[in-house]
Structure formats: structure tokens, C-alpha cells
Amino acid sequence: MALVTGANQGIGKEIAKKLSEKGIKVIGTSTTINGVKIINQYLKKNGFGFVLNLKDTDSILEKMKEIYKKNYSIDILINNAGIKSDNLLVYMNSREWENVIKINLTSIFYMSKSVIRSMIKNKYGRIITIGSVIGSIGNRGQVNYSASKSGLIGFHKSLALEVASKGITVNIVAPGLIDTQLTKKLNILQYKKHLSNIPMQRLGTTKEIADAVMFLSSEKASYITGQTLHINGGMYMP
């Protein structure tokens, strides 16, 4: 069974749909009842949605325990949910910093912790987290977002080392600029500036990200771990 956070829209929805089309049962999360309804609608009988707010770190372990109590076992964890809250450092307040770090980075600790024991027991697992090109190149106005996304890189490398011998792979997919609600928030100047940095001269699609996640979650990627796969139309080449 797979669990995808933030599965009601954008990249997470595309990933959850693709997993479900492959016949994999999916639990999709949203912060709202309405989001859960959307997830239940497209998953039909092949899984279900449930409310999870990653900002509330205490509730993550509790909610995940509930899932295991119902005898569901997660062997594919997709940490997709993420937010941005942009501001120049001089204007950024501690709430803007803490929310982004909590949701984009700290929650990954709790989510991974709650699935790892059962993955070790089953000698199989896939953990894939959606990072960002900004974690590697930085961006003005995004000290919080880029810190959260580069923090993921160290986390995933370390966890990959800890569980490599247990049949568990741990990787990051790092998108460039993808056409979702997140990028719709960009103003026209920001949008044009970003586009001028993309050699392919277009935004990526949610499908292009979901395809890479499908590959990493499959048997075909069994020898790939601790990696960050960049998908950005040539915007950044490590």
C-alpha cells in the first residue's frame, strides 16, 4: 500500500492517480474534508483519503498509528505535501520560518519514523520525497523554503545509509518549475524571470514528476538510493 501526502491536488494528486492506475492501493492525505472527498472520488475503491495536517507534528504519529491499527501496511511512502511562505530575510517573521520548516522538513522525520519499522520488518520499502531545485540553488525570498528542501538531502542520504541493507530505498525527486497552484501564485515578473532560466522554455507538468516517482517506486529502481533526481528542463545540472 502507498501513502501520498497532499494528494488532493497538484503533483501529489497525479502521483496518487498513477499509483492507483498501477493497481497499488493508495491512502491520500489532505488538510481538509473537501480535499478528502476529492481523493475518495478519484481513487474510487482503490484506496481512500484521510485528513492529516503536517503542521501538527504530535498528531502525525497518532494518525499513522491509527492506520497501522487498521492493519494497513505502508510500503511506499510519498512525502509530497509542501508549502512556501516567501519573504526576504529582513522581513521574514519566525512564524513564516517555522511553518515552512515544520511542514516541509520536520514532518518528513515523523512520517518516515512511523513507517520505517514495518518496512524493516517486511524487508521492503520505498520512501520518496518531493524536494525542489531551490534546495540546491537557493532563491531570494526563500531562505525558509530552500533551507527546508536542502535539509531533506542530508536526511535522505543518512536514512538511505541506515536502511540500505533492509531492502528499503530512500530518494528525493527535485522538481524545477511545475505547473500547479503553487506556481500560479507567482506574479508575472517572477514567472518571466523563472522562465528565462529554463533552457526548455516551459514549465514542467505534474505528469513529468509523477512518472519519475513511479519509476523510483518500482522494482526497476531497486539499486537506486540516497539520490536526488532533478527534473527541471535543464534549469540546474548538478
Ligand SMILES: NC(=O)c1ccc[n+]([C@@H]2O[C@H](COP(=O)([O-])OP(=O)(O)OC[C@H]3O[C@@H](n4cnc5c(N)ncnc54)[C@H](OP(=O)(O)O)[C@@H]3O)[C@@H](O)[C@H]2O)c1
Ligand atoms: N509546483 C512547483 O513548481 C514545485 C517545484 C518544486 C517543488 N515542488 C514541491 O512539490 C510538492 C507539491 O507541490 P504542488 O506544486 O503540487 O503544490 P500544491 O498544488 O500547492 O499542493 C500542496 C499540497 O500540500 C498539502 N499541504 C499543504 N499544507 C499542508 C499541511 N500543513 N499538512 C499537510 N498537507 C499540506 C496541500 O493539501 P491541502 O490542499 O489539503 O491543504 C496540497 O495537497 C511540494 O513539496 C512542493 O514544495 C513544487
